Amino acid sequence: MSENEIDDNLDLRGVLCPINFVKTKLKLEEMQAGSTLEILLDKGDPIANVPRSVKEEGHKIIKVKKEDGDFFRVMIRKS
Amino acid sequence: MTLPKTIDLSAMKSGGLIKQKEKDFFAIRLRTPVGKISADHLNKIAEVSRKYGNGKLHLTVRQGIEIQGVTFDQIQTARDELEEAGLRIGACGPRFRVATACPGAGICPNGLVDSAGLGLEVDETFFGRAEGLDLPHKFKVAIAGCTSCCPKPQENDFGYQGQIDPELIEADCDSCGVCEVTCKEGAIVMGENGLPIRDQSKCIYCGDCIKSCPTDAWVPKRVGLAAYIGGRFGRHPELGKKLADFVPPEKALDLIRSVLEFYKKEGKRGERLGVTVNRVGLDEVKRRVL
Numbered sequence: 438m439s440e441n442e443i444d445d446n447l448d449l450r451g452v453l454c455p456i457n458f459v460k461t462k463l464k465l466e467e468m469q470a471g472s473t474l475e476i477l478l479d480k481g482d483p484i485a486n487v488p489r490s491v492k493e494e495g496h497k498i499i500k501v502k503k504e505d506g507d508f509f510r511v512m513i514r515k516s
Numbered sequence: 517m518t519l520p521k522t523i524d525l526s527a528m529k530s531g532g533l534i535k536q537k538e539k540d541f542f543a544i545r546l547r548t549p550v551g552k553i554s555a556d557h558l559n560k561i562a563e564v565s566r567k568y569g570n571g572k573l574h575l576t577v578r579q580g581i582e583i584q585g586v587t588f589d590q591i592q593t594a595r596d597e598l599e600e601a602g603l604r605i606g607a608c609g610p611r612f613r614v615a616t617a618c619p620g621a622g623i624c625p626n627g628l629v630d631s632a633g634l635g636l637e638v639d640e641t642f643f644g645r646a647e648g649l650d651l652p653h654k655f656k657v658a659i660a661g662c663t664s665c666c667p668k669p670q671e672n673d674f675g676y677q678g679q680i681d682p683e684l685i686e687a688d689c690d691s692c693g694v695c696e697v698t699c700k701e702g703a704i705v706m707g708e709n710g711l712p713i714r715d716q717s718k719c720i721y722c723g724d725c726i727k728s729c730p731t732d733a734w735v736p737k738r739v740g741l742a743a744y745i746g747g748r749f750g751r752h753p754e755l756g757k758k759l760a761d762f763v764p765p766e767k768a769l770d771l772i773r774s775v776l777e778f779y780k781k782e783g784k785r786g787e788r789l790g791v792t793v794n795r796v797g798l799d800e801v802k803r804r805v806l
Contacts, residue, residue, distance in 0.1 A: 484728070
Protein backbone atom coordinates (compact mmCIF):
# COMPACT_ATOMS: atom_id res chain seq x y z
CA MET A 438 0.00 0.00 0.00
CA SER A 439 1.46 3.37 -0.93
CA GLU A 440 1.98 6.05 1.71
CA ASN A 441 -0.49 8.38 0.13
CA GLU A 442 -3.28 5.93 -0.52
CA ILE A 443 -6.26 6.88 1.63
CA ASP A 444 -8.79 4.29 2.73
CA ASP A 445 -11.17 6.64 4.47
CA ASN A 446 -11.46 10.25 5.52
CA LEU A 447 -13.13 12.53 8.04
CA ASP A 448 -13.61 16.27 7.81
CA LEU A 449 -13.41 17.41 11.41
CA ARG A 450 -13.22 21.12 10.72
CA GLY A 451 -15.51 22.95 13.13
CA VAL A 452 -15.75 19.90 15.41
CA LEU A 453 -14.68 20.63 18.97
CA CYS A 454 -12.46 18.64 21.35
CA PRO A 455 -12.95 15.93 22.42
CA ILE A 456 -15.71 15.05 19.90
CA ASN A 457 -13.17 15.25 17.05
CA PHE A 458 -10.97 12.67 18.78
CA VAL A 459 -13.92 10.39 19.61
CA LYS A 460 -15.07 10.47 15.98
CA THR A 461 -11.54 9.64 14.85
CA LYS A 462 -11.31 6.78 17.33
CA LEU A 463 -14.67 5.31 16.27
CA LYS A 464 -13.74 5.56 12.60
CA LEU A 465 -10.36 3.86 13.24
CA GLU A 466 -12.08 1.06 15.12
CA GLU A 467 -14.11 0.07 12.10
CA MET A 468 -11.05 0.15 9.81
CA GLN A 469 -8.56 -2.65 9.04
CA ALA A 470 -5.15 -2.65 10.72
CA GLY A 471 -2.59 -1.02 8.43
CA SER A 472 -5.13 1.09 6.53
CA THR A 473 -4.93 4.85 6.28
CA LEU A 474 -7.35 7.48 7.54
CA GLU A 475 -7.11 11.11 6.52
CA ILE A 476 -8.63 13.71 8.84
CA LEU A 477 -8.94 17.47 8.56
CA LEU A 478 -8.37 19.39 11.79
CA ASP A 479 -8.61 23.06 12.69
CA LYS A 480 -5.54 24.81 14.07
CA GLY A 481 -5.52 25.50 17.82
CA ASP A 482 -6.69 22.85 20.27
CA PRO A 483 -7.76 20.27 17.63
CA ILE A 484 -4.34 20.02 15.92
CA ALA A 485 -2.56 20.19 19.30
CA ASN A 486 -4.65 17.45 20.89
CA VAL A 487 -6.04 14.97 18.36
CA PRO A 488 -2.76 13.67 16.84
CA ARG A 489 -1.32 13.32 20.34
CA SER A 490 -4.31 11.29 21.53
CA VAL A 491 -4.22 9.15 18.36
CA LYS A 492 -0.53 8.44 19.04
CA GLU A 493 -1.35 7.50 22.63
CA GLU A 494 -3.83 4.94 21.28
CA GLY A 495 -0.94 3.29 19.45
CA HIS A 496 -1.63 4.46 15.88
CA LYS A 497 0.95 6.17 13.71
CA ILE A 498 0.78 9.67 12.29
CA ILE A 499 2.22 9.32 8.80
CA LYS A 500 1.93 12.85 7.55
CA VAL A 501 0.71 16.26 8.63
CA LYS A 502 0.27 19.02 6.08
CA LYS A 503 -0.72 22.58 6.78
CA GLU A 504 -3.38 23.81 4.35
CA ASP A 505 -4.48 27.32 3.47
CA GLY A 506 -7.47 28.34 5.55
CA ASP A 507 -6.07 27.48 8.97
CA PHE A 508 -6.53 23.74 8.94
CA PHE A 509 -4.34 20.63 8.77
CA ARG A 510 -4.53 17.43 6.75
CA VAL A 511 -3.44 14.52 8.96
CA MET A 512 -2.81 10.98 7.74
CA ILE A 513 -3.11 8.19 10.29
CA ARG A 514 -1.99 4.58 9.88
CA LYS A 515 -4.14 2.26 11.97
CA SER A 516 -2.10 -0.03 14.22
CA MET B 517 -21.35 21.97 79.80
CA THR B 518 -18.79 19.79 81.53
CA LEU B 519 -15.55 18.77 79.93
CA PRO B 520 -15.68 15.11 78.99
CA LYS B 521 -12.99 13.11 80.77
CA THR B 522 -11.89 11.35 77.62
CA ILE B 523 -11.00 14.47 75.63
CA ASP B 524 -7.34 14.72 74.76
CA LEU B 525 -6.46 18.40 75.12
CA SER B 526 -3.04 18.00 73.52
CA ALA B 527 -4.76 16.53 70.48
CA MET B 528 -6.96 19.62 70.30
CA LYS B 529 -3.86 21.80 70.19
CA SER B 530 -2.66 20.10 67.03
CA GLY B 531 -5.59 21.65 65.24
CA GLY B 532 -8.20 20.26 62.93
CA LEU B 533 -11.10 20.94 65.29
CA ILE B 534 -12.93 24.07 64.26
CA LYS B 535 -15.26 25.74 66.73
CA GLN B 536 -18.56 26.55 65.09
CA LYS B 537 -20.58 29.68 65.72
CA GLU B 538 -23.32 27.64 67.34
CA LYS B 539 -22.57 26.89 71.00
CA ASP B 540 -20.87 23.55 71.78
CA PHE B 541 -20.57 22.51 68.13
CA PHE B 542 -17.33 21.73 66.34
CA ALA B 543 -16.39 20.75 62.83
CA ILE B 544 -13.76 18.05 62.40
CA ARG B 545 -11.32 18.87 59.62
CA LEU B 546 -9.88 15.77 57.99
CA ARG B 547 -6.43 15.35 56.58
CA THR B 548 -6.99 14.30 52.99
CA PRO B 549 -3.72 15.25 51.27
CA VAL B 550 -3.98 16.19 47.58
CA GLY B 551 -7.73 15.57 47.86
CA LYS B 552 -7.26 11.89 47.20
CA ILE B 553 -9.65 9.72 49.17
CA SER B 554 -10.89 6.16 48.91
CA ALA B 555 -14.55 5.28 48.50
CA ASP B 556 -14.31 3.25 51.71
CA HIS B 557 -13.07 6.28 53.61
CA LEU B 558 -15.88 8.36 52.14
CA ASN B 559 -18.35 5.79 53.45
CA LYS B 560 -16.74 6.00 56.88
CA ILE B 561 -16.91 9.79 56.86
CA ALA B 562 -20.60 9.61 55.93
CA GLU B 563 -21.20 7.16 58.76
CA VAL B 564 -19.42 9.34 61.34
CA SER B 565 -21.25 12.41 60.08
CA ARG B 566 -24.63 10.70 60.54
CA LYS B 567 -23.69 9.26 63.92
CA TYR B 568 -21.97 12.22 65.58
CA GLY B 569 -22.57 15.20 63.33
CA ASN B 570 -25.59 16.67 61.60
CA GLY B 571 -25.25 14.65 58.40
CA LYS B 572 -23.64 17.57 56.59
CA LEU B 573 -20.11 17.85 55.22
CA HIS B 574 -18.12 20.75 53.89
CA LEU B 575 -15.70 20.39 50.99
CA THR B 576 -12.95 22.88 51.77
CA VAL B 577 -11.15 24.97 49.16
CA ARG B 578 -7.98 23.01 50.00
CA GLN B 579 -9.32 19.65 48.89
CA GLY B 580 -10.31 18.74 52.45
CA ILE B 581 -13.48 17.52 54.09
CA GLU B 582 -14.98 18.84 57.32
CA ILE B 583 -17.60 16.97 59.33
CA GLN B 584 -19.88 19.64 60.71
CA GLY B 585 -22.11 19.75 63.75
CA VAL B 586 -20.23 17.46 66.15
CA THR B 587 -20.97 18.30 69.78
CA PHE B 588 -18.04 18.91 72.10
CA ASP B 589 -18.59 15.75 74.14
CA GLN B 590 -18.67 13.54 71.03
CA ILE B 591 -15.47 14.80 69.41
CA GLN B 592 -13.17 12.24 70.95
CA THR B 593 -15.42 9.29 70.12
CA ALA B 594 -15.83 10.53 66.54
CA ARG B 595 -12.07 11.03 66.22
CA ASP B 596 -11.29 7.59 67.57
CA GLU B 597 -13.69 6.02 65.13
CA LEU B 598 -12.20 7.94 62.21
CA GLU B 599 -8.63 7.13 63.22
CA GLU B 600 -9.46 3.47 63.66
CA ALA B 601 -10.51 3.44 60.01
CA GLY B 602 -7.22 5.09 59.01
CA LEU B 603 -8.59 8.61 58.62
CA ARG B 604 -6.49 11.39 60.06
CA ILE B 605 -7.28 14.84 61.39
CA GLY B 606 -6.20 18.00 59.56
CA ALA B 607 -4.63 21.17 60.86
CA CYS B 608 -5.37 24.79 61.60
CA GLY B 609 -3.17 27.48 63.16
CA PRO B 610 0.51 28.28 62.56
CA ARG B 611 1.48 24.96 61.09
CA PHE B 612 2.34 23.16 57.90
CA ARG B 613 -1.06 22.59 56.30
CA VAL B 614 -2.34 19.64 54.31
CA ALA B 615 -0.66 19.74 50.91
CA THR B 616 -2.81 20.21 47.82
CA ALA B 617 -2.13 19.02 44.27
CA CYS B 618 -3.78 18.18 40.98
CA PRO B 619 -4.02 14.52 39.85
CA GLY B 620 -0.83 15.00 37.78
CA ALA B 621 0.92 12.99 35.10
CA GLY B 622 -0.61 9.63 36.04
CA ILE B 623 -4.16 10.83 35.30
CA CYS B 624 -4.16 14.17 33.50
CA PRO B 625 -3.12 14.28 29.82
CA ASN B 626 -1.48 17.68 30.48
CA GLY B 627 0.54 16.48 33.47
CA LEU B 628 4.32 16.73 33.20
CA VAL B 629 5.20 15.47 36.69
CA ASP B 630 3.52 13.26 39.30
CA SER B 631 2.21 16.19 41.34
CA ALA B 632 -0.18 14.09 43.41
CA GLY B 633 2.57 11.60 44.31
CA LEU B 634 4.92 14.41 45.28
CA GLY B 635 2.13 16.10 47.26
CA LEU B 636 1.58 12.94 49.31
CA GLU B 637 5.32 12.68 49.96
CA VAL B 638 5.50 16.35 50.98
CA ASP B 639 2.52 15.90 53.31
CA GLU B 640 3.97 12.77 54.90
CA THR B 641 7.35 14.46 55.41
CA PHE B 642 6.27 17.77 56.93
CA PHE B 643 2.70 17.59 58.23
CA GLY B 644 2.65 17.29 62.02
CA ARG B 645 6.45 16.85 62.10
CA ALA B 646 8.81 19.09 64.07
CA GLU B 647 9.89 20.91 60.89
CA GLY B 648 6.29 21.87 60.14
CA LEU B 649 5.22 22.88 63.65
CA ASP B 650 5.66 26.12 65.63
CA LEU B 651 5.90 28.25 62.53
CA PRO B 652 5.37 32.05 62.50
CA HIS B 653 2.05 31.55 60.68
CA LYS B 654 0.29 28.99 58.51
CA PHE B 655 2.30 27.39 55.70
CA LYS B 656 0.48 26.16 52.63
CA VAL B 657 1.96 24.12 49.82
CA ALA B 658 0.39 23.36 46.43
CA ILE B 659 1.84 21.29 43.61
CA ALA B 660 0.79 21.61 39.98
CA GLY B 661 1.67 19.03 37.37
CA CYS B 662 1.96 21.49 34.49
CA THR B 663 2.00 25.15 33.53
CA SER B 664 -1.80 25.38 33.72
CA CYS B 665 -1.25 25.59 37.50
CA CYS B 666 -4.78 24.41 38.41
CA PRO B 667 -3.90 23.97 42.13
CA LYS B 668 -2.56 27.58 42.15
CA PRO B 669 1.02 27.11 43.38
CA GLN B 670 1.59 30.86 43.14
CA GLU B 671 -1.16 31.49 45.70
CA ASN B 672 0.54 29.33 48.31
CA ASP B 673 3.40 30.03 50.70
CA PHE B 674 5.32 27.50 48.66
CA GLY B 675 4.40 26.02 45.32
CA TYR B 676 5.82 23.67 42.75
CA GLN B 677 4.84 23.47 39.10
CA GLY B 678 6.00 20.82 36.64
CA GLN B 679 8.06 22.04 33.67
CA ILE B 680 9.77 20.45 30.72
CA ASP B 681 12.62 21.65 28.53
CA PRO B 682 12.18 20.62 24.87
CA GLU B 683 14.88 19.63 22.41
CA LEU B 684 14.50 19.02 18.66
CA ILE B 685 15.79 15.87 17.02
CA GLU B 686 16.14 17.41 13.57
CA ALA B 687 16.30 14.08 11.71
CA ASP B 688 12.83 13.14 12.99
CA CYS B 689 11.15 16.44 12.02
CA ASP B 690 9.01 16.37 8.89
CA SER B 691 8.41 20.16 8.89
CA CYS B 692 4.64 19.87 9.39
CA GLY B 693 4.47 23.08 11.44
CA VAL B 694 2.15 21.71 14.13
CA CYS B 695 4.51 22.94 16.89
CA GLU B 696 4.49 26.47 15.45
CA VAL B 697 0.69 26.75 15.60
CA THR B 698 0.43 24.83 18.89
CA CYS B 699 2.89 26.97 20.85
CA LYS B 700 0.70 29.49 22.66
CA GLU B 701 3.73 31.62 23.54
CA GLY B 702 4.83 32.26 19.98
CA ALA B 703 8.20 30.79 20.90
CA ILE B 704 8.42 28.57 17.80
CA VAL B 705 8.60 29.72 14.18
CA MET B 706 9.34 27.58 11.15
CA GLY B 707 12.69 28.51 9.68
CA GLU B 708 13.57 28.76 5.98
CA ASN B 709 15.13 25.30 6.06
CA GLY B 710 11.77 23.87 7.16
CA LEU B 711 12.88 23.21 10.73
CA PRO B 712 11.29 24.90 13.74
CA ILE B 713 13.32 27.52 15.59
CA ARG B 714 12.63 27.96 19.29
CA ASP B 715 13.11 31.29 21.07
CA GLN B 716 14.09 30.23 24.56
CA SER B 717 13.31 33.66 26.02
CA LYS B 718 9.63 33.18 25.15
CA CYS B 719 9.44 29.50 26.13
CA ILE B 720 7.59 28.77 29.39
CA TYR B 721 8.54 25.05 29.35
CA CYS B 722 4.96 23.81 29.01
CA GLY B 723 5.85 20.90 26.71
CA ASP B 724 2.99 21.52 24.25
CA CYS B 725 5.46 21.14 21.34
CA ILE B 726 6.57 17.74 22.65
CA LYS B 727 3.03 16.50 23.21
CA SER B 728 1.65 17.72 19.89
CA CYS B 729 4.54 16.65 17.65
CA PRO B 730 3.21 13.92 15.33
CA THR B 731 6.66 12.43 14.69
CA ASP B 732 8.12 12.74 18.22
CA ALA B 733 10.85 15.04 16.92
CA TRP B 734 10.49 17.28 19.99
CA VAL B 735 11.73 15.37 23.02
CA PRO B 736 12.19 16.29 26.69
CA LYS B 737 15.74 17.38 27.51
CA ARG B 738 14.98 17.74 31.23
CA VAL B 739 11.93 17.62 33.47
CA GLY B 740 11.77 19.49 36.75
CA LEU B 741 9.88 21.79 39.04
CA ALA B 742 9.50 25.54 39.06
CA ALA B 743 9.44 26.70 42.68
CA TYR B 744 7.36 29.67 43.86
CA ILE B 745 7.70 31.27 47.25
CA GLY B 746 5.62 33.64 49.35
CA GLY B 747 2.23 33.56 47.67
CA ARG B 748 -0.94 34.07 49.70
CA PHE B 749 -4.55 35.10 49.48
CA GLY B 750 -6.56 36.60 52.31
CA ARG B 751 -6.77 40.32 53.00
CA HIS B 752 -3.65 41.31 51.12
CA PRO B 753 -3.17 38.86 48.28
CA GLU B 754 0.18 38.51 46.60
CA LEU B 755 1.42 36.00 44.05
CA GLY B 756 4.42 33.88 44.90
CA LYS B 757 7.78 34.82 43.41
CA LYS B 758 9.84 32.48 41.27
CA LEU B 759 12.49 30.95 43.50
CA ALA B 760 14.02 28.47 41.06
CA ASP B 761 13.51 26.66 37.76
CA PHE B 762 14.04 22.96 37.10
CA VAL B 763 14.42 21.81 40.69
CA PRO B 764 15.05 18.06 40.25
CA PRO B 765 12.08 16.12 41.69
CA GLU B 766 14.44 14.17 43.96
CA LYS B 767 15.52 17.49 45.55
CA ALA B 768 11.95 18.73 46.03
CA LEU B 769 11.69 17.87 49.73
CA ASP B 770 15.12 19.34 50.53
CA LEU B 771 14.16 22.74 49.15
CA ILE B 772 10.94 22.86 51.19
CA ARG B 773 12.96 21.88 54.25
CA SER B 774 15.39 24.77 53.65
CA VAL B 775 12.52 27.22 53.18
CA LEU B 776 10.86 26.07 56.43
CA GLU B 777 14.17 26.50 58.30
CA PHE B 778 14.55 29.98 56.84
CA TYR B 779 10.95 30.89 57.74
CA LYS B 780 11.34 29.67 61.32
CA LYS B 781 14.49 31.72 61.72
CA GLU B 782 13.49 34.94 59.95
CA GLY B 783 9.69 35.04 60.10
CA LYS B 784 8.10 37.22 62.76
CA ARG B 785 5.19 35.77 64.68
CA GLY B 786 1.98 36.15 62.72
CA GLU B 787 3.79 36.95 59.51
CA ARG B 788 3.17 34.93 56.36
CA LEU B 789 6.24 33.81 54.43
CA GLY B 790 5.58 36.32 51.63
CA VAL B 791 5.95 39.22 54.05
CA THR B 792 9.20 37.75 55.36
CA VAL B 793 10.49 37.36 51.80
CA ASN B 794 9.60 40.97 50.97
CA ARG B 795 11.38 42.19 54.10
CA VAL B 796 14.53 40.10 53.64
CA GLY B 797 14.63 40.39 49.83
CA LEU B 798 14.28 37.60 47.28
CA ASP B 799 17.98 37.54 46.37
CA GLU B 800 18.98 37.02 49.98
CA VAL B 801 16.30 34.31 50.35
CA LYS B 802 17.71 32.56 47.27
CA ARG B 803 21.20 32.78 48.70
CA ARG B 804 20.01 31.20 51.94
CA VAL B 805 17.78 28.40 50.67
CA LEU B 806 19.10 27.30 47.29
